[in-house]
Amino acid sequence: xSEILTIMSIYDxxxxxxxxxxxxxxxxxxxxxxxxxFVHLESEAEPRIVEAESGATLLSALNEAGIxxxxxxxxxxxDWQEGANTNVLGDDAEDSHEPEDWNKRLCDCELGHPAQxxxxxxxxxxxxxxYNGKERRRSFSPAASIGVVTVWAHRIFRVDCVDAANFxxxxxxxxxxxxxxxxxxxxxxDKRCVLCFDLVPKDRIEGIR
Amino acid sequence: MMPxxxxxxxxxxxxxxxxxxxxxxxxxxxxxxxxxxxxxGRLSEWPHCLFWIxxxxxxxxxxxxxLHTNFAGYPNDPPTTTFWCTxxxxxxxxxxxPRGSSNNWIFRVDWNNGDALYHPYDRIAxxxxxxxxxxxxxxVWSREHTLVDLLELIHQTLNSNEYLGIGLS
Numbered sequence: 001x002s003e004i005l006t007i008m009s010i011y012d013x014x015x016x017x018x019x020x021x022x023x024x025x026x027x028x029x030x031x032x033x034x035x036x037x038f039v040h041l042e043s044e045a046e047p048r049i050v051e052a053e054s055g056a057t058l059l060s061a062l063n064e065a066g067i068x069x070x071x072x073x074x075x076x077x078x079d080w081q082e083g084a085n086t087n088v089l090g091d092d093a094e095d096s097h098e099p100e101d102w103n104k105r106l107c108d109c110e111l112g113h114p115a116q117x118x119x120x121x122x123x124x125x126x127x128x129x130x131y132n133g134k135e136r137r138r139s140f141s142p143a144a145s146i147g148v149v150t151v152w153a154h155r156i157f158r159v160d161c162v163d164a165a166n167f168x169x170x171x172x173x174x175x176x177x178x179x180x181x182x183x184x185x186x187x188x189x190d191k192r193c194v195l196c197f198d199l200v201p202k203d204r205i206e207g208i209r
Numbered sequence: 210m211m212p213x214x215x216x217x218x219x220x221x222x223x224x225x226x227x228x229x230x231x232x233x234x235x236x237x238x239x240x241x242x243x244x245x246x247x248x249x250g251r252l253s254e255w256p257h258c259l260f261w262i263x264x265x266x267x268x269x270x271x272x273x274x275x276l277h278t279n280f281a282g283y284p285n286d287p288p289t290t291t292f293w294c295t296x297x298x299x300x301x302x303x304x305x306x307p308r309g310s311s312n313n314w315i316f317r318v319d320w321n322n323g324d325a326l327y328h329p330y331d332r333i334a335x336x337x338x339x340x341x342x343x344x345x346x347x348x349v350w351s352r353e354h355t356l357v358d359l360l361e362l363i364h365q366t367l368n369s370n371e372y373l374g375i376g377l378s
Binding site for chain 1: 230231233234238313315327341347357361370
């Protein structure tokens, strides 16, 4: 410690300057570290697993991984749970998640746990859920999962917590149910950026004993 | 030592799914883990595979269970799964299995000695319930399903209000 103080006084480095220098050195060291993250793409059920230097930009990391980045693409980072926790439940409500600057470095992004990116043409996904003859809507981030939308649907239709586990989302006009981990960005089919679900009772499997 | 035989399409598909994004995503979220070994693209115990799966906290119950799954015919046919004890290398005793509150508990021990899940995602259950295709079209296994759909079903059940802990009901 005394050596550090001596060096600081010799080179007239203030405490603030020293801390800044340490931070820069730390970032330089980290930028060579590799990080592994998942990339969710439109219409792909399997997220891709990508490894890149943490100092790489979002754009360069995706290009290196062979993931095409077109002008109309938005890149979102992390997962987004706002819809599950919000008290703003009107039909015009919208998530506040914004896409990232493509030139932002991975190490400067809040990639979440697991670390993940979402590459989609939709800035928002307009979700309609139907239940008991009623319809409710919200504009979600493409990074929101079916799990988040399900919790929102339970809240907005006031399905109480005891019954909630027995109600799941099913694609409208279908008997298919999306996976709880699927993101809205993965599920959208086109640039209209809309999805429709029914909130239905889970199948209760009965049979011979 | 691995037998020097051609790898079957089923094993190849399963290994690719185990190395794929959906499965690895669940591992990262600590929902499940692969316990079996993959060596040179082959599963050490094919067609069997062992997983650890996380369970909700309940008094006196473990934080997860071991699954023993047979993937013969995968993905065209659903796998079949039972709970496992790695110490004895045999089925988990009934007293140590998860128990549930509903009459539709998929880990029933009063059917087939608990040797399979009571759900269309299980091959043995499906073979003895031919009407399930018609009654439950939304959960019929198809070749578009993967082991992750099975693991998600089990994980959600073990983290639901239905799951009460271990022991006989």
